[in-house]
Amino acid sequence: MTGADGFSREAQRYLDGEPAGELEPGERAVAERLVAEARAYGVRLRPMPAALDDAVMEAVRRRAPAGARGPVPWLLAPRTVRVRPIWFPVLAAAAALVLWLAPRRPAPVPSVAVAAAGVPDTVFVHFELAAPRARSVSVAGSFNGWRTDALAMTRGPGGVWSVTAPLAVGEHHYDFVVDGTHWVPDPTAHRQVDDGFGGRNSVIVVGPKGLVRS
Amino acid sequence: MNGIRVLLVAAPLLAAAAPAAAQQADVRARLEARGLPAQLSERVAALAASAAEHGVPAGPLADKAIEGWAKHVPDARILTAVRAFADRMAVAADAVRAGGLGSPPGSVVAAAAEAMGGGLGADQVRAIVRASPSPVAAGPGLSVVAALTAQGLASSQAVAIVVGAMHSRRSVADLLDLPSVARALRDQGLSNTQVGQHILDGDGNGRDGGRGGEHPMGGIPRGDDGGGHDRASGPPQLTRSLVRGS
Amino acid sequence: MLSGDVEAYRLLVERYRSEFARYAQAAVGDADAAQDAMQEAFIRAFDALETCREPDRFGAWFFRILTNQCRNVVARRRARVPLDDVDVAGADRADASLERGELAEALDAALARLTPEQREAFVMKHVEGRSYEEMASLLGVGVDALKMRVHRARDAMRAMMGAMR
Numbered sequence: 001m002t003g004a005d006g007f008s009r010e011a012q013r014y015l016d017g018e019p020a021g022e023l024e025p026g027e028r029a030v031a032e033r034l035v036a037e038a039r040a041y042g043v044r045l046r047p048m049p050a051a052l053d054d055a056v057m058e059a060v061r062r063r064a065p066a067g068a069r070g071p072v073p074w075l076l077a078p079r080t081v082r083v084r085p086i087w088f089p090v091l092a093a094a095a096a097l098v099l100w101l102a103p104r105r106p107a108p109v110p111s112v113a114v115a116a117a118g119v120p121d122t123v124f125v126h127f128e129l130a131a132p133r134a135r136s137v138s139v140a141g142s143f144n145g146w147r148t149d150a151l152a153m154t155r156g157p158g159g160v161w162s163v164t165a166p167l168a169v170g171e172h173h174y175d176f177v178v179d180g181t182h183w184v185p186d187p188t189a190h191r192q193v194d195d196g197f198g199g200r201n202s203v204i205v206v207g208p209k210g211l212v213r214s
Numbered sequence: 215m216n217g218i219r220v221l222l223v224a225a226p227l228l229a230a231a232a233p234a235a236a237q238q239a240d241v242r243a244r245l246e247a248r249g250l251p252a253q254l255s256e257r258v259a260a261l262a263a264s265a266a267e268h269g270v271p272a273g274p275l276a277d278k279a280i281e282g283w284a285k286h287v288p289d290a291r292i293l294t295a296v297r298a299f300a301d302r303m304a305v306a307a308d309a310v311r312a313g314g315l316g317s318p319p320g321s322v323v324a325a326a327a328e329a330m331g332g333g334l335g336a337d338q339v340r341a342i343v344r345a346s347p348s349p350v351a352a353g354p355g356l357s358v359v360a361a362l363t364a365q366g367l368a369s370s371q372a373v374a375i376v377v378g379a380m381h382s383r384r385s386v387a388d389l390l391d392l393p394s395v396a397r398a399l400r401d402q403g404l405s406n407t408q409v410g411q412h413i414l415d416g417d418g419n420g421r422d423g424g425r426g427g428e429h430p431m432g433g434i435p436r437g438d439d440g441g442g443h444d445r446a447s448g449p450p451q452l453t454r455s456l457v458r459g460s
Numbered sequence: 461m462l463s464g465d466v467e468a469y470r471l472l473v474e475r476y477r478s479e480f481a482r483y484a485q486a487a488v489g490d491a492d493a494a495q496d497a498m499q500e501a502f503i504r505a506f507d508a509l510e511t512c513r514e515p516d517r518f519g520a521w522f523f524r525i526l527t528n529q530c531r532n533v534v535a536r537r538r539a540r541v542p543l544d545d546v547d548v549a550g551a552d553r554a555d556a557s558l559e560r561g562e563l564a565e566a567l568d569a570a571l572a573r574l575t576p577e578q579r580e581a582f583v584m585k586h587v588e589g590r591s592y593e594e595m596a597s598l599l600g601v602g603v604d605a606l607k608m609r610v611h612r613a614r615d616a617m618r619a620m621m622g623a624m625r
Binding site: 006007012015016030031034035037038039041042045046047048049050052053055056057059060061063064118119120121122123124143144145150151152163165166167168208 | 465466467468469470471472473474475477478481482484485486491494495498499502503506507514515516517518519520567582586587588589592597600607610611614615617618619621
């Protein structure tokens with residue numbers, strides 16, 4: 001579509017960041033202007049207040065009384081996977097490595113109708129801490145505003161506390177909080193870093209496959 | 215409609231730079247909503263605003279203030295830590311820009327600062343940024359290098375692994391799995407050097423995975439209680455298992 | 461805290477409220493109404509959690525719910541204020557100094573005239589700055605179809621916002 005009512009094919013390609021031929025006279029300026037104004041508009045949009053989270057949580061708590069089954073278990077443990085014993089010998093480092101390393105040939109260009117493959121955005125991370133004498137343990141980190149009461153762990157056999165949480169793929173900083181006041185790092189994390197306040201934070205880097213723990 | 219018509223043509227470009235005052239107010243609002251007192255919030259927001267002039271992202275500074283508040287750290291100490299973090303990020307921003315990213319995303323600057331705090335040099339940061347297929351991929355690349363070095367791999371090896379992975383167009387998701395892969399290998403008894411070498415060698419060989427384009431699924435033992443996905447279709451694949459100290 | 465389980469949902473709420481706030485506001489055209497849409501979307505998502513078949517793509521799944529809520533909100537607002545009555549930075553203000561608010565209104569008004577698909581696509585591409593691959597992953601629509609929507613949206617925006625000369 002060309003003319004005063006639309007952009008030329010070349011202009012559209014240009015705007016899509018693709019190699020383009022010559023644009024019509026003056027079209028480049030209009031195109032860039034539209035893009036710039038839209039971007040400026042976006043920059044001016046303000047974040048939504050955190051109070052919205054409170055309102056949502058208030059509403060969903062009413063829907064999920066303590067001890068209820070139903071959707072709530074989904075949050076902490078997606079469908080379990082049956083272990084197939086035949087694969088145990090194969091779960092050796094070398095095999096795991098080979099699978100990870102298998103270079104991917106680029107797939108043939110998908111047809112127009114095929115939707116793009118979904119990229120995982122959420123990974124369920126399992127946190128664990130052996131603390132038999134603790135009365136409460138929670139996880140506080142970059143993913144929950146360092147709130148000490150937001151992600152409570154459950155005590156299991158042997159005094160091992162645990163919780164599984166839906167986190168974004170990527171890097172996270174956190175600590176365990178014991179009895180509401182004791183900040184304890186996670187010895188199984190990928191890194192420990194100086195928190196800048198005289199303490200240490202644990203750091204994990206998670207891809208969609210999740211975390212390995214020994 | 216004439217009113218609108220004029221705008222696109224004649225108006226000076228609106229807010230070419232981010233509206234600094236609005237962003238400062240946002241930081242302040244976010245901190246106050248989290249419970250920080252007004253004066254502290256104001257001072258942190260002001261710090262963030264001046265740091266922004268050097269390309270330092272405000273988000274991580276606000277996060278650091280919130281962290282300090284949650285840890286019951288005195289206000290003065292919080293401000294010191296935020297200032298120190300801003301300084302580190304300014305240095306990191308320079309390194310990232312030197313790698314070719316003119317206005318780097320905040321996440322990349324923060325990741326570079328964390329990685330340099332772990333000992334990564336500016337030249338290594340540049341190498342990773344240059345190798346990144348897109349600006350946002352640099353952040354995960356930097357995080358992964360930091361995590362690999364923290365687990366004992368030589369930083370040169372870690373950088374080579376990540377740069378190699380980026381050059382072979384691995385997805386960001388694959389990159390992020392690397393620290394866990396390295397951990398799994400070490401748990402199975404390989405030394406740090408062996409871990410690094412295995413990963414490096416494998417990527418360089420161009421060994422045909424045989425399945426042209428598919429993602430290897432599963433395969434990494436996870437110590438959790440069964441979280442994961444049963445992919446009904448596709449080639450035979452490793453399922454996750456509960457591996458405790460085995 | 462009644463149950464640790466429910467509280468885990470907050471992790472998702474906090475993350476996606478941040479990530480999709482700009483989208484919702486630009487798709488709806490009003491900050492308050494966008495917040496209503498966002499809040500409603502989170503509650504509906506919670507109620508429907510069991511139907512999410514790919515938990516590791518919660519974000520994309522939630523985004524579809526949010527998009528629907530945004531459309532609902534837009535439709536409800538439109539029923540109250542018909543599009544033709546919207547003051548589109550009227551001709552008599554053309555000579556006034558162009559303030560931030562006015563241009564935002566103009567862009568909002570132009571966006572409001574797009575079809576929902578075009579508006580969503582334009583917002584994701586140019587207001588949020590997402591790549592086509594990201595958009596495809598979030599919307600579950602192919603890149604080619606998305607390009608078509610974005611192209612048409614650009615054409616319409618150009619037509620509404622004036623030609624260069």
